[in-house]
Amino acid sequence: xxxxxxxxxxxxxxxxxxxxxxxxxxxxxxxxxxxxxxxxxxxxxxxxxxxxxxxxxxxxxxxxxxxxxxxxxxxxxxxxxxxxxxxxxxxxxxxxxxxxxxxxxxxxxxxxxxxxxxxxxxxxxxxxxxxxxxxxxxxxxxxxxxxxxxxxxxxxxxxxxxxxxxxxxxxxxxxxxxxxxxxxxxxxxxxxxxxxxxxxxxxxxxxxxxxx
Amino acid sequence: xxxxxxxxxxxxxxxxxxxxxxxxxxxxxxxxxxxxxxxxxxxxxxxxxxxxxxxxxxxxxxxxxxxxxxxxxxxxxxxxxxxxxxxxxxxxxxxxxxxxxxxxxxxxxxxxxxxxxxxxxxxxxxxxxxxxxxxxxxxxxxxxxxxxxxxxxxxxxxxxxxxxxxxxxxxxxxxxxxxxxxxxxxxxxxxxxxxxxxxxxxxxxxxxxxxx
DNA sequence: CCTACCGATCGGTAGG
DNA sequence: CCTACCGATCGGTAGG
Numbered sequence: 001x002x003x004x005x006x007x008x009x010x011x012x013x014x015x016x017x018x019x020x021x022x023x024x025x026x027x028x029x030x031x032x033x034x035x036x037x038x039x040x041x042x043x044x045x046x047x048x049x050x051x052x053x054x055x056x057x058x059x060x061x062x063x064x065x066x067x068x069x070x071x072x073x074x075x076x077x078x079x080x081x082x083x084x085x086x087x088x089x090x091x092x093x094x095x096x097x098x099x100x101x102x103x104x105x106x107x108x109x110x111x112x113x114x115x116x117x118x119x120x121x122x123x124x125x126x127x128x129x130x131x132x133x134x135x136x137x138x139x140x141x142x143x144x145x146x147x148x149x150x151x152x153x154x155x156x157x158x159x160x161x162x163x164x165x166x167x168x169x170x171x172x173x174x175x176x177x178x179x180x181x182x183x184x185x186x187x188x189x190x191x192x193x194x195x196x197x198x199x200x201x202x203x204x205x206x207x208x209x210x211x212x
Numbered sequence: 213x214x215x216x217x218x219x220x221x222x223x224x225x226x227x228x229x230x231x232x233x234x235x236x237x238x239x240x241x242x243x244x245x246x247x248x249x250x251x252x253x254x255x256x257x258x259x260x261x262x263x264x265x266x267x268x269x270x271x272x273x274x275x276x277x278x279x280x281x282x283x284x285x286x287x288x289x290x291x292x293x294x295x296x297x298x299x300x301x302x303x304x305x306x307x308x309x310x311x312x313x314x315x316x317x318x319x320x321x322x323x324x325x326x327x328x329x330x331x332x333x334x335x336x337x338x339x340x341x342x343x344x345x346x347x348x349x350x351x352x353x354x355x356x357x358x359x360x361x362x363x364x365x366x367x368x369x370x371x372x373x374x375x376x377x378x379x380x381x382x383x384x385x386x387x388x389x390x391x392x393x394x395x396x397x398x399x400x401x402x403x404x405x406x407x408x409x410x411x412x413x414x415x416x417x418x419x420x421x422x423x424x
Numbered sequence: 425c426c427t428a429c430c431g432a433t434c435g436g437t438a439g440g
Numbered sequence: 441c442c443t444a445c446c447g448a449t450c451g452g453t454a455g456g
Contacts, residue, residue: 044258046259049450059425061451062426172417178387181394186386205387209420261435277436282435
């Protein structure tokens with residue numbers, strides 16, 4: 001089984017071009033959301049104005065509202081789609097018959113791949129969730145709490161099965177997710193390291209901290 | 213030598229109470245900067261208004277300008293003070309006669325301690341630098357580039373001296389700094405783990421990825 | 425999808 | 441340190 005097995009359904013979630021062919025309206029909305037994600041990442045949600053966004057899209061600010069409901073709604077869509085991707089991934093994996101160390105490796109690979117291939121969306125989820133309004137804010141933080149708990153549970157299992165060193169699961173989980181987040185650095189850099197090299201080396205460094 | 217040796221000069225840089233006793237004006241400015249750092253962290257620089265800040269300080273918005281020049285200037289002061297702390301730390305250490313692995317351990321401890329004891333300032337430096345205006349923006353990113361290069365160099369030395377595994381220094385540096393950043397999680401949590409426990413376990417997890 | 429426009433709020437200043 | 445206020449810009453709406 002290759003590490004990519006778990007990622008097969010993600011391309012369908014990405015379905016930008018599909019949507020474009022099938023529903024022109026949805027496509028324009030997707031286009032707007034993509035530009036919004038890029039600007040939210042570059043300038044932050046609060047510092048991005050609807051007029052800036054409209055200019056990037058190529059229409060007047062007022063016209064945006066034919067496609068989206070509000071600035072907040074765009075943030076919600078960007079974040080909860082990405083959160084769903086993450087939830088689907090870990091739930092598919094949980095009941096799978098592979099050992100805990102391999103599960104963690106696959107999770108690291110999944111997150112690195114998300115961070116590299118869907119940089120804007122992933123970055124916005126991680127850095128701009130604070131600007132969600134209620135009840136979305138609580139919804140998100142709850143989902144995140146559940147997610148990281150699942151990850152800690154996998155590490156706990158690994159320690160009990162003697163597959164892993166007796167590290168503090170909380171610290172390992174935190175370091176893994178944070179290290180992936182740190183790849184924003186690489187994204188801003190001259191990219192002398194290839195995505196594959198990056199992924200493999202990150203896996204190897206982090207797994208070294210876990211493996212017996 | 214205890215890991216804290218390198219931190220002795222930091223308390224003098226923190227000198228909030230000293231300034232309070234000596235120069236009342238400077239003290240009020242410090243008070244404002246501290247409130248600003250907290251709000252910039254909680255809501256982001258752009259979403260923090262001078263009126264919000266004024267209310268937290270207990271004066272009218274216009275009165276803030278008797279103590280500070282502008283909203284931007286506050287961000288600059290918060291960020292460059294913290295950046296200076298980091299630079300002082302690594303420069304003091306560079307020419308020191310300890311091995312590379314110990315240097316990295318001390319750097320991890322330094323960053324964890326900064327993240328825990330000066331959460332607002334550290335967080336603002338890491339997350340809000342993007343809102344600096346030129347020439348401060350370039351100044352900051354340059355300082356950061358130099359800093360992480362120094363850290364990579366230490367890891368490179370460690371590998372050449374056979375103290376460390378042949379990891380990719382870039383990845384190790386990135387994971388270390390990102391893991392510390394991830395402690396914002398802990399800061400928002402119920403804090404069932406003590407700062408010391410946190411520091412020691414983070415050191416041990418990350419050093420495991422490096423140590424032969 | 426546009427023009428025209430709304431009330432609210434922004435960072436900051438004048439003058440005392 | 442305050443009152444009073446500035447021009448600019450914000451997210452969003454009406455109406456076509």
